[in-house]
Amino acid sequence: MKYAVLGDIHANLEALTAVLEEAERLEVGRFLCIGDIVGYNANPRECLEAVRGLDLEVVTKGNHDEQASSDMELVGFNPQAARAIEWTREQLTDEDRVWLAGLPYRQTIGSRITVVHATLDMPHMWGYVFDKFSAEVSLGYQFTQICFFGHTHVPLAFVKHGMVTGGRYEEVRIQPNHKYLINVGSVGQPRDGDPRASFVTYSPDDRLVQLHRVDYDVATAQGKITKAGLPERLAQRLAYGR
Numbered sequence: 001m002k003y004a005v006l007g008d009i010h011a012n013l014e015a016l017t018a019v020l021e022e023a024e025r026l027e028v029g030r031f032l033c034i035g036d037i038v039g040y041n042a043n044p045r046e047c048l049e050a051v052r053g054l055d056l057e058v059v060t061k062g063n064h065d066e067q068a069s070s071d072m073e074l075v076g077f078n079p080q081a082a083r084a085i086e087w088t089r090e091q092l093t094d095e096d097r098v099w100l101a102g103l104p105y106r107q108t109i110g111s112r113i114t115v116v117h118a119t120l121d122m123p124h125m126w127g128y129v130f131d132k133f134s135a136e137v138s139l140g141y142q143f144t145q146i147c148f149f150g151h152t153h154v155p156l157a158f159v160k161h162g163m164v165t166g167g168r169y170e171e172v173r174i175q176p177n178h179k180y181l182i183n184v185g186s187v188g189q190p191r192d193g194d195p196r197a198s199f200v201t202y203s204p205d206d207r208l209v210q211l212h213r214v215d216y217d218v219a220t221a222q223g224k225i226t227k228a229g230l231p232e233r234l235a236q237r238l239a240y241g242r
Helices: 013-025 044-052 063-068 079-091 094-101 132-139 218-227 232-239
Strands: 003-006 030-033 056-059 106-109 113-116 146-149 157-161 163-167 171-173 179-183 197-203 208-214
Touching: 003 013, 013 044, 013 197, 013 208, 013 218, 030 113, 044 056, 044 079, 044 094, 056 106, 063 079, 063 094, 079 232, 132 146, 132 157, 132 163, 132 179, 146 197, 218 232
Parallel strands: 003 030, 030 056, 113 146, 146 179
Antiparallel strands: 003 197, 106 113, 157 163, 157 179, 171 208, 197 208
16 A cells, blocks of 8 residues: 655645646545645636545644634635635535545554644644754654654654654655654645655555655646636745745
């Protein structure tokens, strides 16, 4: 069995389509999703339909999923993100919102894998893991060997074996008696300076996690953002991966 682990799709249908095509080429068997299916980009319903049609092992709730499925006041969002959430709420059906609202903050697969959108200590508070110090806090609440997460849109991997170390990665070989906290990057709005969509595969038999970057039709995704009347900044940033 090979898993594809993806998230921070953010309603970018062009990026998601390219990632799913690559996952098929890689002969992925099942999918794990760390959340934020909607927000920022212009195809929330289409991306929801695509994700729900996958052979999903688990899917967790992201902060944009939570806000788009509620009528809560938008606190803690920058103006561009808040405008995108307001627009997304108008696009979703009641059934879409109920499905998103019902997603858990974290899930586990047996004793092997945890999936969460943000941090493990307080997943509902949407904290960020950017470095080994914030990673160490989450690792203290991690009771499986591997945890896949997102939220920062930056693919980083942290490992605890005594001390916590980590940083950017292309692949991670899972070793006994080590704990791994792995950010899978973003399908729909990368922020690490690489505009290509990001996701990982995990092969339990090979004990191998691999990061994949996929080109997609950025111009079409940008055009949809502009046509929808969403902030132009959201379109511009896709070209730079920021």
